Amino acid sequence: MSKHTPMMEQYLKIKADHKDAFLFFRLGDFYEMFFEDAISAARELEITLTKRDPGQKEPIPMCGIPYHAAENYIKILVDKGYKVAICEQVEDPKTAKGVVKREVVQLITPGTVMESNMLHEGENNYIASLSYFKDGSHVVVYNDLSTGENRIALISHGWDAVIHELYNQPIKEIVISSNLPEDMQEQLRERLNVTLSYQDEVKFNAEYRDLCGNLNDERLMKAFSRLLNYVQHTQKRSLDHLQQAEVIELNNYLSLDMYSKRNLELTETIIKKGKHGSLLWVLDKTVTAMGSRMLKKWLERPLLNKQIIEERLEVVEGFYHGFMERDTLREELKSVYDLERLSGRIAFGNVNGRDLIQLKQSLEKIPQVKSILSQFEQKKIKKIAQELIFPEHLIELLEMSLVEDPPLSIKEGSIIKDGYNEQLDKYRHASRNGKKWIAELEQKEKQETKIKSLKIGYNRVFGYYIEITKANLHLLPEGKYERKQTLTNAERYITPELKEKEQLILEAEEKSIDLEYKLFTEIREQIKEYIPEIQHLADVVSKIDVLQAFATVSEANNYKRPKFVDNNLAIKSGRHPVIEQVMKDGSFVPNDVSLDDNKNILLITGPNMSGKSTYMRQLALTVIMGQIGCFVPCDRADLIIFDQIFTRIGAADDLTSGQSTFMVEMLEANHAIANATDKSLILLDEIGRGTSTYDGMALAQAIVEYIHNNIHAKTLFSTHYHELTALEESLSNLKNIHVRAEEYEGNVVFLHQIKDGAADESYGIHVARLAELPEALIERASTILQQLESEDKPATRTEKIEAGQLSFFVEEEKPAKKEKGTISNEKVINELKNMNLFEMTPMEAMNELYKLQKNARK
Numbered sequence: 001m002s003k004h005t006p007m008m009e010q011y012l013k014i015k016a017d018h019k020d021a022f023l024f025f026r027l028g029d030f031y032e033m034f035f036e037d038a039i040s041a042a043r044e045l046e047i048t049l050t051k052r053d054p055g056q057k058e059p060i061p062m063c064g065i066p067y068h069a070a071e072n073y074i075k076i077l078v079d080k081g082y083k084v085a086i087c088e089q090v091e092d093p094k095t096a097k098g099v100v101k102r103e104v105v106q107l108i109t110p111g112t113v114m115e116s117n118m119l120h121e122g123e124n125n126y127i128a129s130l131s132y133f134k135d136g137s138h139v140v141v142y143n144d145l146s147t148g149e150n151r152i153a154l155i156s157h158g159w160d161a162v163i164h165e166l167y168n169q170p171i172k173e174i175v176i177s178s179n180l181p182e183d184m185q186e187q188l189r190e191r192l193n194v195t196l197s198y199q200d201e202v203k204f205n206a207e208y209r210d211l212c213g214n215l216n217d218e219r220l221m222k223a224f225s226r227l228l229n230y231v232q233h234t235q236k237r238s239l240d241h242l243q244q245a246e247v248i249e250l251n252n253y254l255s256l257d258m259y260s261k262r263n264l265e266l267t268e269t270i271i272k273k274g275k276h277g278s279l280l281w282v283l284d285k286t287v288t289a290m291g292s293r294m295l296k297k298w299l300e301r302p303l304l305n306k307q308i309i310e311e312r313l314e315v316v317e318g319f320y321h322g323f324m325e326r327d328t329l330r331e332e333l334k335s336v337y338d339l340e341r342l343s344g345r346i347a348f349g350n351v352n353g354r355d356l357i358q359l360k361q362s363l364e365k366i367p368q369v370k371s372i373l374s375q376f377e378q379k380k381i382k383k384i385a386q387e388l389i390f391p392e393h394l395i396e397l398l399e400m401s402l403v404e405d406p407p408l409s410i411k412e413g414s415i416i417k418d419g420y421n422e423q424l425d426k427y428r429h430a431s432r433n434g435k436k437w438i439a440e441l442e443q444k445e446k447q448e449t450k451i452k453s454l455k456i457g458y459n460r461v462f463g464y465y466i467e468i469t470k471a472n473l474h475l476l477p478e479g480k481y482e483r484k485q486t487l488t489n490a491e492r493y494i495t496p497e498l499k500e501k502e503q504l505i506l507e508a509e510e511k512s513i514d515l516e517y518k519l520f521t522e523i524r525e526q527i528k529e530y531i532p533e534i535q536h537l538a539d540v541v542s543k544i545d546v547l548q549a550f551a552t553v554s555e556a557n558n559y560k561r562p563k564f565v566d567n568n569l570a571i572k573s574g575r576h577p578v579i580e581q582v583m584k585d586g587s588f589v590p591n592d593v594s595l596d597d598n599k600n601i602l603l604i605t606g607p608n609m610s611g612k613s614t615y616m617r618q619l620a621l622t623v624i625m626g627q628i629g630c631f632v633p634c635d636r637a638d639l640i641i642f643d644q645i646f647t648r649i650g651a652a653d654d655l656t657s658g659q660s661t662f663m664v665e666m667l668e669a670n671h672a673i674a675n676a677t678d679k680s681l682i683l684l685d686e687i688g689r690g691t692s693t694y695d696g697m698a699l700a701q702a703i704v705e706y707i708h709n710n711i712h713a714k715t716l717f718s719t720h721y722h723e724l725t726a727l728e729e730s731l732s733n734l735k736n737i738h739v740r741a742e743e744y745e746g747n748v749v750f751l752h753q754i755k756d757g758a759a760d761e762s763y764g765i766h767v768a769r770l771a772e773l774p775e776a777l778i779e780r781a782s783t784i785l786q787q788l789e790s791e792d793k794p795a796t797r798t799e800k801i802e803a804g805q806l807s808f809f810v811e812e813e814k815p816a817k818k819e820k821g822t823i824s825n826e827k828v829i830n831e832l833k834n835m836n837l838f839e840m841t842p843m844e845a846m847n848e849l850y851k852l853q854k855n856a857r858k
C-alpha cells in the first residue's frame with residue numbers, strides 16, 4: 001500500500017476531502033499540485049507540467065507556483081468557476097518531527113472570494129443556497145460575504161419561479177443538497193452559469209440565532225443554515241460582519257420574469273452582456289461603489305408600494321431642485337470609501353493601516369454630508385440626514401492610534417502614533433536615544449582621530465560599524481578599534497560600547513515592531529464592535545447616493561416626476577431612455593402612450609424598422625424607472641403601478657442570440673398568459689414569427705383574444721400581420737395604432753411617430769430597396785404588387801399577406817415557370833421552396849436571393 005512517500009500519503013489524505021477543488025499544497029516557497037490537479041492546472045494556468053521523482057516507474061505529474069504569486073493564479077481559477085483549497089504548513093518545519101503538519105486553511109470558491117482584486121466594485125458577489133421542501137416550496141438565500149448581506153426569499157409557486165428569481169443576479173455559486181434532481185441541477189448550471197456546491201448536512205448552530213433575527217419559518221431557518229454551514233466550512237474564520245437575514249417578500253416587488261430581465265436589458269445588454277447600453281448604464285450616476293451596487297439591486301426589484309415610491313420621488317425632487325447643494329454632496333460622497341466591504345475585511349482580519357485611515361477619513365466626511373443634506377428644503381432629505389449616525393468614538397480611536405500614512409504591511413511597524421501606548425513610547429525612546437548616542441559618537445571619534453571621513457554605518461549582517469577609508473588608515477592609532485571587515489578601499493571596525501548600544505537599539509526596535517502588530521490587531525478587534533454601526537451608515541450613504549444619482553440623471557436627461565394613478569395610464573411625449581442617449585443628437589422622436597381600462601390592448605402595426613419594438617420597450621423601461629422612484633423620460637406621465645411585466649420580443653430580434661426557436665417564443669408567451677393579472681403589463685412583439693404564416697397568425701390572434709377575454713392585462717402587441725387589425729371590430733378593448741412612415745420619391749421615410757389606426761401598407765418593397773436588393777428585382781416586385789392590387793377578385797387572406805410581406809419571394813415562382821421553364825429555373829424554384837426563411841438572418845436571405853437570381857438569369 002505504501003508505495004508513496006509519507007508526504008504524498010499526507011497529500012492524498014487531504015486531497016480526498018477536497019475532491020472538487022484544486023489543492024494548493026504548500027511546500028516551502030511553493031504551492032504544488034499533483035496528479036489530475038496538476039494536469040488540469042497546467043492547462044488552465046498555462047504553467048509547466050513536471051514530474052515528481054522522475055526516476056520512479058510511475059512518476060507523479062506535478063506543477064507549482066510560487067506562494068507570493070498565488071493570488072493571481074487563484075483569481076484565474078476562481079474566475080473560471082473552480083474552487084481552490086489552500087493547504088498550509090501549520091507547524092514550523094524546523095522543529096517538526098517527520099512530515100510537517102499541513103491543513104487546509106481556506107477554501108476559496110467563486111462565491112466566497114474576499115480579495116478586492118477578485119471582486120467588482122459596483123457589483124455584489126453572491127453565494128446563494130437553494131433548499132426545497134416537501135410542500136413544493138423553495139427557499140433561496142443570498143449572501144455576499146464581502147459585504148455581509150444576507151437575504152432570504154420563500155418561493156412557493158414552483159421550480160420555474162426559482163429560475164426566474166435567480167436569473168440575472170450576480171450569483172457566482174449556489175449551494176444545494178446533492179439530492180436535488182439532476183435535471184434541476186443541470187438547469188442551474190446551464191441557465192444561470194454558476195458553480196454548484198453541495199452541503200448535505202444541515203445543522204442549526206446556536207450561534208446562528210442572532211443572524212436569524214426574526215425569521216419565524218422553519219423552512220427559512222433550514223435554508224439559511226445550509227448556507228451558513230457551507231460558508232463556515234469553507235472559510236474557517238471569523239464572520240462577525242454577517243448581517244441579520246432580511247426576508248425578501250417577493251409580493252412586495254414588481255416581478256420581472258427572466259425573459260423580461262433579459263429582453264429589457266436592465267443591467268446588461270443581450271448581445272454584449274455588458275453594462276454599456278443597458279438602463280443601468282444610463283441611470284448610474286452614483287459616485288460610490290456602495291451606491292452603484294444598491295442601484296443595481298433597486299433595478300432588479302422595482303417597488304409596488306406607492307407610499308415608498310413617492311417617498312423616494314420626494315427626495316429625488318428635493319435633490320433635483322437643489323443643484324448647487326447636490327453638486328457639493330456628490331463631491332463629498334466621492335471620498336467616502338466602500339464602508340460595506342471594509343466592514344467585511346475588518347471582520348475577516350485582512351485590513352491594513354491604510355484601510356483604517358481611509359475608514360477614518362470616510363467617517364470624518366459624514367458630518368459634512370449631514371450638514372449639506374440639512375441645507376435642502378425638502379423635509380424628507382432633512383430626515384435622511386438624521387439617519388446618518390456615525391460612531392464618533394471610533395473616529396477618536398483611529399485618530400489617537402494610527403499615523404496618517406501607514407505602510408501597506410502591518411508587520412513592519414510605523415503604524416501606531418507616539419503617545420498611544422506607553423510601552424511602545426519607551427521602546428521608541430530607547431531606540432531614538434541609542435541612535436542619537438551613535439550620532440554623537442561619530443562626532444567624537446572624528447575629532448579624536450582627526451579623520452574627517454570617518455563614519456558610522458549599519459548593515460544587517462554586521463550591525464553598526466565605524467568605517468575608515470584606506471587612505472586615512474595611517475591616522476588611526478593601532479588597536480583603537482576592533483577590525484571586523486575589509487573592503488577594497490575601506491576598513492570597518494567595532495567597539496564594545498558600540499555593540500552594547502546596538503544591542504539596545506535592535507532589541508527596542510524588534511520589541512516595538514512586535515508590540516505595534518499586537519496593538520494593531522487589538523485596534524482591529526475593537527473596531528469589530530462598530531461593524532453594525534458602520535454597516536448601517538453604509539446603507540444610508542448608499543441610499544443617498546442612489547437618490548442623488550436619480551436627480552442627477554433626471555436633470556441631465558430632462559426626465560419628469562411621474563404621477564401614480566389608479567387607471568388610465570397616459571404618457572405625453574415619452575422617450576426610450578437608452579436609445580435617446582445612444583442617438584445623442586436629440587433626434588429621438590417622442591411618442592405618447594395611452595392605455596385606459598376601456599382600451600387596454602394596443603395593436604401596433606408599421607413597417608419594419610419603424611420603431612415598434614422601441615415603443616414597447618420604452619413603456620416598460622418607463623414603468624420600471626417610475627417604480628424604483630426615478631423620474632421618467634417624457635413631458636408628463638400618469639403611471640399605474642404594475643405588479644408584473646412580461647415581454648416577448650420578436651424572433652427576428654433574437655436571431656443573434658441563437659435562440660430563435662419557436663418553442664422559446666411559445667414558452668415566453670405561455671409564461672405571460674399563465675401568470676399575468678389585470679394589474680400586469682404584457683409586451684408581445686411580433687409573436688408568431690417563428691412558424692409558418694397561417695400558424696403564426698392564427699396563434700397570434702388566439703393569444704390576443706385570450707388576453708382580451710380572460711386576463712385584462714394592459715398589453716402592447718405589435719404585429720406584421722395586417723389582418724389582425726380587423727380585431728378592433730370584434731374586441732372592444734383593443735385599439736389599433738401604427739407607426740407612421742411616408743413615401744417620398746419612391747422611398748420610405750420612417751418618421752417613428754405613433755398614430756391611431758392601422759398602418760395601411762406594409763412597405764415591404766421599400767424596405768427591400770433600403771436593404772439594397774438589386775434594382776431589377778425591386779422593379780419586378782413592384783410590378784407584381786401592382787398586378788395583385790389591380791386584380792379584381794378580393795385577395796384571400798394568404799395572398800394578401802404574401803403580397804405584403806413576402807411578395808418577391810413567392811410570386812417569382814409563376815412567371816419564372818411560364819417564361820422559361822428551364823432546368824435551372826426549376827432548381828431555383830425547388831431551392832426557394834426548401835428555404836426556411838425564419839431560420840435565416842436578413843444577410844443570409846440576401847445572399848441566397850442573390851445566388852438564386854444569378855442562377856435564374858442563366
Ligand code: ADP
Pocket residue numbers: 579587588589590591606607608609610611612613614615752753
Ligand atoms: P421595429 O420594431 O418596428 O422593426 P425598432 O423599434 O427595432 O423597429 O426600431 C428600429 C430603429 O429605429 C431603432 O434601432 C432606432 O434606431 C430607430 N427608432 C425607433 N424608434 C425611434 C424613435 N422614436 N425616434 C428615433 N429613432 C427611432
Ligand code: MG
Pocket residue numbers: 612613614650653685
Ligand atoms: Mg421590432
